Amino acid sequence: MPPCTSIFCEVLDARENGGLEEVHAVHKDTIYDRRDESTYDVFPLSKLEQIVLDNSTYMQCKVYVKDIRSVDESLLNNGVVDIALIDAPGLNSDTTKTTAIFARQEEIDVVVFVVSAANHFTQSAKEFIWAAAAEKAYIFMVVNGFDMIRDKERCQKLILEQVYGLSPRTFKESSELVHFVSSNAIPMGHAPPGGPGGSGSGSSSGGGGDEPSNDPKGKGKEKEKLEDFQALEQSLRRFVLEKRARSKLTPAKTYLMNILNDVHVLATVNAEVAQHEIDRVTKDLEEIEPQLESSKKAKSEVGDQIDQTIESTCKEIYEHARNTLNSAITHAGDTTLGVPYPGLFGVFDFADDLKEAMLNEISTAVTDCEEHARSRTVGGVNAIKQLGILHLGNEYHDLSFRSDVMFRRRRDALAKEIDLPTEIWDLVDWSTLMQRQEKVAGTGMALTLATAIGGRLVGGSSWVDHALSAAKIVGNDNLRKLVVPTIVLAVVSAAAYVLQQVPQSLPHRLSAKLSAQLESMDYVHANSTRIASSVRKVLRFPADNLRVGLTRSVEQLGSRRDETLKTRTESEVALKYFSNLVRNSAHQRTLVADVDLDAHPQAGVA
Template identity: 45%
Template sequence: MSCYLPNTLATSYQDDLQAELQSSSDSGYGSVLDAHSEIPLATPATNSNSNHQSLLQQIRYNDNRARLARAIDGTATLLSNLKEHNDNVRPSHYPRCSRNQVIRGQSSFNEPESNRPNIRPAFSPLEDADQKSEFVDDALLVNSSVESDINVLKLDLRVEAHESESLHTLEAKSIGSLLSGRFTKSLRQLDALKTRIDDTSSKIFVTGDLNAGKSTFCNALLRKQVLPEDQQPCTNVFCEVLDARENGSVEEAHAVPHGISYSRLDERTYQTYPLEKLDDIVDDSINWAQVKVYVDDNRSIDQSLLRNGVVDIALIDAPGLNLDSLKTTAVFARQEEIDVVVFVVSAENHFTLSAKEFIWNAANEKAYIFIVVNRFDNIKAKERCRRLILEQIEKMSPQTFKDSSELVHFVSSNAVLDPFADPSKVVAFENLERSLRQFILVKRSKSKLAPAKTYLELLHRDIHTITSTNKGAAEKEYTKADQELSLVTPEYESTISTRNAVSDSALKIIEETCRSVQKYTRKHLQTCLRTMDTPICSYPGFLSAWHYAQQTQSMVLKKVEGQVLDCESFARSKTVSGVDAIRQLGLSSLKQYNPRQFNPHFMFSRRKDALERTISVCVQWSDFIDLDQQEKNGAIGMGVMAMTVIGGKFLSGKAILDGLLKIHGIGGHKLAGIGAVAFAISDLPRAIPKNVAKRVQKVLDSSDFIHNNSERIVRECRTVLNMPIEELRACFQSSIEEQARKKSELEKTKDESGTALRFYSRALKQSAEMGSIVGKIDLELD
């Protein structure tokens, strides 16, 4: 940017810049402007244009910082909504990776470089917005090409041979739980980013492999021997080097125990040691979590990094990456709290696998990493070494490689404090120092704001991918549920209608069957009772008249019983037809209908007693004489009366004849009596069946025999016919309940997927809008 102003205005701009830096808590400059620090003011004649540019740069910096802060707040709200929906509404789907691909967050440190997915820091919110994802049947996973774009929200699954649980085998709740953890971690990271961009200080994180020369590099920056150096690993505790002015200009070390939140004003949170004891403290990781080292750098503000006159600097010396797994994990976690990563790599060893892993992980936030290739003086083929290292950097951090002239330096840090060192080595380190100062103090948008922008870009890319995945899954699920519901609902309503119609038809079959059986039974038994007086056995003669009467009575009862059995047989036949008709209704109406076996022979099996044993009918003297013939022969009545008086039971025809003659003798009309007796004897074959049938009919009528039997038979038929209809109703009910359950599930699925579709559509739109805002923040104008 170029701007030319009259000299009369130069002083005004210079004053404005001074006021801006001193008064604004948002400036990022004013926290260390006190009696001990001052900005070197240029003369109006020479630097008015430069001062004006500095002021504009600061205004632009504050504007970008405010825009990033708003973007962080909006992103945190969106991410919280995604987490809330994932936790309490329905688990989110996650893009699928191929089965042999490792799903990485912080993965194993020995993974081949070829497996590392490409990280794309740039974000276009509308990119692939209309692209349709390919879904597997369970609608949980999409194609691997989409998954490879996940960076910040990539699930952290440690896949080990023969005992891994692949993403393909995880249930939706498990995937949702893993995503919830990533959402929570990103929310913490957003909060840390907000704190970092609001913080006026800058934290420089110096890390690298074991014995790469990290402590030597820090001492070279301080131009004094502060941190312990050794050929063996000597730094096991995080050492944070700060300006001694923050500690009352007293040089000392504050050792902070594990689990304690450090406060310089609260001496209970640390123990004080002189700097000479640092060798013992930094090696004691059992007692100390970190060490705050306050150092007095008396160099001028244009030379000192700690006392730079612009911002507070914290220089953090980290343990080596390969010291042990706990230390390595701590280094990975700590880098998320700092602004600038200075990665020290040995020129002799190049980048180890753990170094690559760290840079890959840091690339989720920091597109620019300051790389120091130390001990370069030990390399003979320097150009070859330079070329190989730059090729590795290009793959790991493209943006760093792009600005490698400013961000990648090949130096020998031990030469700075060596008075006999080759001056060219010192010059190389001074060039590194100027570039680092420029990166931290001048190009603050890159060092301070770029990590936040990079993280937001990658996060919104991940949100865009995940919301697109879930929108597509919800849309597919909604469409599928709606289509199935359009088929199930008519089927459900048809089944209910069919059940009612089949039930009515079955009831009609029962009523018609029972009505037919009842009509047949009543008519058949009535006909039987009307024709019982017909002789049904041969007459054995006068002398066996009594036996004939008994035999006639027994045969009459058996005839009636036979007719009852015939009615039952008819009812059984009609019931079989009715059962078959009802079953046919079920077979024609239901897809799954397996009726139970019906055995008609078990019908009427409860009636065990014979009719002649259940009806009390005994042969009487009145059964031998047809009283209707009294008018034809009056003496018969007298004989009957006399025999009634005499009483008793005669066992032979001779006895009957003698009795009749004696009766007539009493009356005095012997000839007339003989004739009447002769008539009575000759009428026995007709009189006995008639009288016996009449008396049996009278007994049956008095017991309502026809009605009771017809009701009994119909009741049995109705009971049997109700069994298949109840079975049919049960089948219909089961089918209706199953269809109702499926219909309810589809309605629930449709409602939930519709809600999810609307939610993810809004989230996708919001992420696209915020991603576009973040993408338009230009940090390249420093």
């Protein structure tokens, strides 16, 4: 067949064309239909070389030829299956088209690769054979121009070594699949009766129908060349027809082995990845679960500790404020609190100033309680902050706290609420006077007793005698006249004494009235509760912030644990699946590899 550039030539049995030997040249961009003559042009076989060389008009040729040999010798007319020989462009001419033809795996029984004995395998040929060997287990190798090689054994050895590296299975059966031939020994016309070795004359390459030389050595070489081609054709025929199971099923077996190998590799890799993922998440769980338990425990313990801190702080502040205010109210009337006494005529102004001083003293006590509560609040906030840093670390978000904004209120609120009028009876504190009289009386009695006892010890009852003597001298009438002046003098003296005791009596009276009124208002409890409640409210902010942080930490750890458990479950399912896939793919690969394509069908089934 003439050299082919970019035209595909498909050689078919002439019986498919009604027994006619001809060439159907298909136009470019046309789909060939043998029953539609508009899709092709008909030429005789003698025009084939011209059509192929002028490849600008046609894209492919359908060549119908007759093989007059018997069905036992012919490849096309084999009596078993219809066979077509496709002559694709060379790799150096059009690799893309050649590869596209080769991609029709289901239609190709065998690839016949022709290589020059002088040039061996080019890089493009190696790449093509390497790709073909991955799909086709066996490739026919035809080494042409072998008669031009001087050291044939060395050439044959080198080519077989290259075949071994490109297609080991082909090398294993190289006696059937690798053929060294010379194309110049093939006659271009029909062989004479009796075949190449018959009595008739045959054509040889370059002979043009001339008789071969009478040299027996030359005649023997030509015969060997023809026998090499006959061996090639018979090997091809045996492979396609007699070993059809191998020719058709070997690609399928190779394909299945490749698929199973890929599945096995992918399953193995995925199983390893799943196992690594299980190991990783198991290690993560070993770290997360103790942290989660510790976080839950810390949340409970810190919550209780915060509550105890707040309650103890508020209780202490309440008790301190209550004691401080009770003491301030109780002792408010002990002194005049630095208020000067202007005299009897300014006694009511003195009472108002004294009342204001008492209220200021109580307000100062309230302020002191607030300052104490403020300092205790700062300590409580810092204690809560330390707990947050201890249990949350960098995740704890500290809140800004300003103690100076606590207890903002008007200072004259108490003065407006208290209505404490001064009455005339407030100027006299009978309880104080009685206490003073008891003290004076007690002292006078003690002196009298001491004098009496001393006088008796000294002079017996002489003082009684002197008293009786004085009464006798004055007389009863004079004694009666002295009674009234004595009483008036006593009343005046008592009034003067009471007025003199106003600076001491008035504070006690006002303090008693103020205490009674404050007690009716529940002043001490209300202010103590107010201060403690303010502290409790302030401490609740960092406490709630810490609780939220602890809760968020528990939730985040719980979410991480759930995600990790989910990942571990998915990884375990994946590991189980891919492990089964590894085992099944290995088993299926073994079964496919054990299939003997050369065995008899019955034996294969058995």
